[in-house]
Amino acid sequence: MIRGFRAWLNSMQAHMIGFALGVIVVITALSISLITIAGPPQRSPMTIYDLSRVIRGLEPARTGLAQEFTRTKASHAREPASEVERQLSGFLARELKVPAADVRLYLGNRAPSHLAYVARQAALYAQDGGSSPIVQGTLIAAVRQADGTWNLYVRRSKAGFENYWQLLRASPWLGFLIVVPLSMWFSTLIARPVRAFAAAASQAGDGRREFPVPVEGPTEIRVAARALNEMQARIRDFVRERTALVGAIAHDLRTPLNNLRFRIAGAPDEVRIPAEADIRQLELLINSTLDYVESDGRILTIDPIDLGSLLESIVDDSRAQGQVAFTAAAPVRIEGDILLLRRLFANLIGNALKYASTVTVALAATPTEAIVEIRDDGPGIPPADLARAFDPFFRGERSRSRTTGGIGLGLAIVRSVAETHGGTVTLENLPAGGLLARVALPLRHAPANEVTAE
Amino acid sequence: MNLQAPPAKILVVDDDPSVRAAVAEYLSGQDYTVFLAEDGEAMRRILRDHDIAIVLLDVMLPGEDGFTLARELRRRPDIGVIMLSARGSEGDRVTGLEAGADDYLPKPASPRELLARVRAVQRRYGGRADPPAAGFCFTFDGWSLDPVRRVLRDPQGLLISLSEGEFELLLAFVENPQAVLSRDQLLELARGQESEAFDRAIDVQVSRLRRKLAGCLEGDAIRTVRGEGYLFAAEVSRA
Secondary structure: OHHHHHHHHOOHHHHHHHHHHHHHHHHHHHHHHHHHHHOOOOOOOEEHHHHHHHHOOOOOOOOOOHHHOEEEEEOOOOOOOOHHHHHHHHHHHHHHOOOHHHEEEEEOOOOHHHHHHHHHHHHHHHHHOOOOOEEOOOEEEEEEOOOOOEEEEEEOOOOOOOOHHHHHHHHHHHHHHHHHHHHHHHHHHHHHHHHHHHHHHHHOOOOOOOOOOOOOOOHHHHHHHHHHHHHHHHHHHHHHHHHHHHHHHHHHHHHHHHHHHHHHHHOOHHHHHHHHHHHHHHHHHHHHHHHHHHHOOOOOOOEEEEHHHHHHHHHHHHHHHOEEEEEEOOOOEEEEOHHHHHHHHHHHHHHHHHHOOEEEEEEEEOOOEEEEEEEEOOOOOOHHHHOOOOOOOOOOHHHOOOOOOOOOOHHHHHHHHHHHOOOEEEEEEOOOOOEEEEEEEEOOOOOOOOOOOO | OOOOOOOOEEEEEOOOHHHHHHHHHHHHHOOOEEEEEOOHHHHHHHHHHOOOOEEEEOOOOOOOOHHHHHHHHOOOOOOEEEEEEOOOOHHHHHHHHHHOOOEEEEOOOOHHHHHHHHHHHHHHHHOOOOOOOOOOOEEEOOEEEEOOOOEEEOOOOOEEEOOHHHHHHHHHHHHOOOOEEOHHHHHHHOOOOOHHHHHHOHHHHHHHHHHHOOOHHHHOOEEEEOOOEEEEOOOOEEO
8 A cells, every 4th residue: 555655656647746736836936925025015095084083093994994003203294295195185184174284194105107096086086075085005194283293193014016917917927937947857857767768678679688677767667667678588588499499400400411421421422422512501501500599698608818819810710711901909808708709700701701802800999898890892781781681591682692692690690799798790881882890899798687577 | 541450449329320320331331340329328338348449429318418428438548539419519519528529520420521530539549649639728838728729828817819820830839849840840740631821831820829929938939940940948738
């Protein structure tokens, strides 16, 4: 139950709900604070009549108004500064029924637009004989007493920004400015595991190597990663089973073929010689099949290997088949299985010599990798075949003939050995013609991870 | 052919009757006396009763496998062992030779090749007194030459590869250490079919070997003896 809830909390659904709630909170908080900071005057509107009742100590029409005022005394009260204040002072005097000279009313600082409104109101009231317009915000009323001092009735109010409505109207846009980067950050956060998953998944599934997808991130991704890893393990088992089957068949062909050879040993030459050629062909097929099956397995022994001398010795041994040259920038030592690596490079160099007259083998190294480049001046590989050149049993048009063609496992073995060593091999046609085979092998052997289905 | 010697006795150990029949028929036709066994038990029985020169041994046998039997046969210094197996990978070959087989032939074997190997093993046991080269390493000055894997290992364990010619040449040297070898002797000692290529380039091969053995005896492992040939100066032991 708790586990299930935890899993849900980690899900994308929960993340999305959380994010939506977060956005609502942010926008609301923004609006509330805008209103608080820049809102309309806090104090409520009141009529001049109500003000007169407050001054006279009577309960005004709206209860609680009296508490908004503080009373002080002053020896002096200045003349109102503006026409509006003078008019309002007149109205208040009329409501208080005292001489206009004894009453002064001041308004606090407020927006000119608001003052203009109050002025218009006052002018209309004055014109029509009314005397109780509505005022709001800061009010300071001064009434002269018999002893010549002034009683002050003061209500202070925070004045609104001039254009607070405009500010409120702008608040959604302000929210937009906050929410957009927030949601970009959040979507990146959500998308990162999805992208990592996609990257891992796109490598998986060819059955040759396993690319365990890390089980991390939101619950949905974890579930998908687990399913993908299990699928990879199934594909791996399937491929291994099939490879083992092919190997078993090839292997079992050897014994009858062996007997055949011995049985025809005494046959007349016109039967024996072509039959032996056929048997040799079959033997080649079986051998490369078994080489492939074996190269697919794990590495038997890991030794430090002087790669330069390995390449040089293969090149030396290949000289009978064509013109081969070897160059090395510096000695390079790697860790690997010498028998498998010898097969890898012998296959590539032999392959190049089959189709080209001149082959060069160059060895270089980066801090982490050994790079071997094998260039030939042959016809290259048709672009359409390049992608499939490493597939087992794939033979391009050029190698269908019996004289040049193997059975399409040479390059499959090359790739398999390179990958077993944690390396890569690529083929490309050179612009000037010919083929470039490039092998990159890590200098230090790191065993490949096995998929662990969690 | 081998007219001066009486027909040698060969024992074919294979659990597949068709293989036994085919190989026996061929070898009988080549004037060998052939005995047949289907497993290790039968092999031992025949070895008790007959003076067998060479055992042709399959790998996959019921009960004890061919590698185990090869190790057992290695204790008999008078019997040559050739493994004839459907397991033909490099790894199997190495295992077989390390188990003590004198030679390892993958199936399908060419009858003539088998005959050639049988004769080579016969020569080794009949004529020359040296034990077979296979199955162990030559060590000198911290270095070792592994004739099965055909690799040279320096004192730090780094594998240094040799071309076929270089390998044959070094094998000739380490089998005859501290002796002056003329170019002709070296040619003769170097086994293998590549001898023509080897012949042309013998001095080149020596200089390449010297480069690969640069750290051995401070680069002085192979000395030139003026007008006579070459000498491998290091002390060689077999391990």
